[in-house]
Structure formats: structure tokens, C-alpha cells
Amino acid sequence: MSSFLGDPMKRLKTKDxxxxxxxxxxxxxxxxxQFPSAVPFTLQTFAEFFIxxxxxxxxxxxxxxxxxxxxxxxxxxxxxxxxGVGALLGATGGFILGFIPSTVIVSFxxxxxxxxxxxxxxxxxxxxxVCYATGVLWYMFVYGGGDVRSAVSVCILPxxxxxxxxxxxxxxxxxxxxxIIK
Numbered sequence: 001m002s003s004f005l006g007d008p009m010k011r012l013k014t015k016d017x018x019x020x021x022x023x024x025x026x027x028x029x030x031x032x033x034q035f036p037s038a039v040p041f042t043l044q045t046f047a048e049f050f051i052x053x054x055x056x057x058x059x060x061x062x063x064x065x066x067x068x069x070x071x072x073x074x075x076x077x078x079x080x081x082x083x084g085v086g087a088l089l090g091a092t093g094g095f096i097l098g099f100i101p102s103t104v105i106v107s108f109x110x111x112x113x114x115x116x117x118x119x120x121x122x123x124x125x126x127x128x129x130v131c132y133a134t135g136v137l138w139y140m141f142v143y144g145g146g147d148v149r150s151a152v153s154v155c156i157l158p159x160x161x162x163x164x165x166x167x168x169x170x171x172x173x174x175x176x177x178x179x180i181i182k
Contacts, residue, residue, distance in 0.1 A: 049170035094138020
């Protein structure tokens with residue numbers, strides 16, 4: 001595990017802590033930006049994919065953990081200005097918690113992939129699938145079961161097209177930012 005995430009005893013540098021803090025703030029702001037539609041959606045997943053594509057496994061995981069911890073202690077960082085453990089235990093909490101494995105998967109795949117838009121886009125798809133799976137399973141748990149087809153029709157189908165657009169945007173922005181910071 002230490003080779004995957006780096007030396008766990010090694011401390012983050014001040015610059016790394018600043019990046020983690022700024023990116024956690026970006027996730028908060030993106031969660032608050034809501035686009036009205038039949039099923040409203042936010043830019044939260046855009047921020048998650050952008051960060052995972054740009055900063056690698058260790059920093060991306062730190063950002064996601066900080067973001068979730070801020071929300072868990074009650075700060076209104078989730079969509080709809082929600083916060084607290086109740087938000088994580090609610091119907092959409094599984095999607096938020098799904099950011100953890102999703103971030104790790106996307107960052108790891110990106111570190112192993114060739115450069116290019118298509119490769120970066122493809123790296124995001126398994127992360128999105130894991131986030132969807134975690135969210136749907138949690139949604140079914142919160143609502144006492146039900147069938148998978150109904151949960152998918154409520155939790156995934158309305159979001160597929162917006163999420164693909166957000167991934168395209170995240171890949172585009174991440175490629176530009178990465179070119180600037182390297």
C-alpha cells in the first residue's frame with residue numbers, strides 16, 4: 001500500500017496543503033452550483049474528476065477526504081448547502097462517499113494512461129461507474145431495498161448525459177491546468 005499512495009509517514013509540504021485546501025474549496029463551490037432541470041444537478045462531479053485528473057492519487061484522495069470531513073462535521077459543503085452526518089446518511093450520501101473510490105480509480109488510471117483527451121476521458125468512466133454503483137446501493141439501503149431497475153432509473157439515468165458533459169469539461173480543463181502547472 002505504501003508504494004501506491006507513497007510513504008504514509010511522509011508529510012505533505014506547505015504547497016501540497018495549499019493545493020488540497022483550494023481544491024476542497026473548489027469542490028464545495030461546485031456542489032453549490034445547481035442547474036435546474038427535471039432532476040437538478042451540480043458541478044460536484046466535475047470538480048471531483050478535474051481534481052483526480054490533475055493532482056494524482058495522494059492529493060486527490062486528501063482533497064476528497066477533507067471535503068467529506070468538512071461536510072460530516074456540519075459545514076454546508078454538499079449540494080443544497082447541506083452538511084452534517086445526516087446528509088451523508090441520506091439518500092444521496094452514497095454518491096458523496098463514492099467519490100473516495102472514484103477519485104482513487106481515476107487518479108490511478110490517469111497515472112498509468114497515455115496522454116491525450118480520449119485516454120483521460122476513458123480513465124473517468126470506471127470512476128463514474130463506481131460512484132454510481134455506490135450511490136445506487138446506498139439509495140436502496142436507505143429506502144429499504146427495492147429493485148435495482150427502479151433505483152437506476154431514479155439515481156443514474158437522469159444524470160448520465162450531464163455527467164458525460166461534466167467529464168468532457170473536466171478533462172478539457174485538467175489538460176490545460178496540467179500544462180500550466182508542470
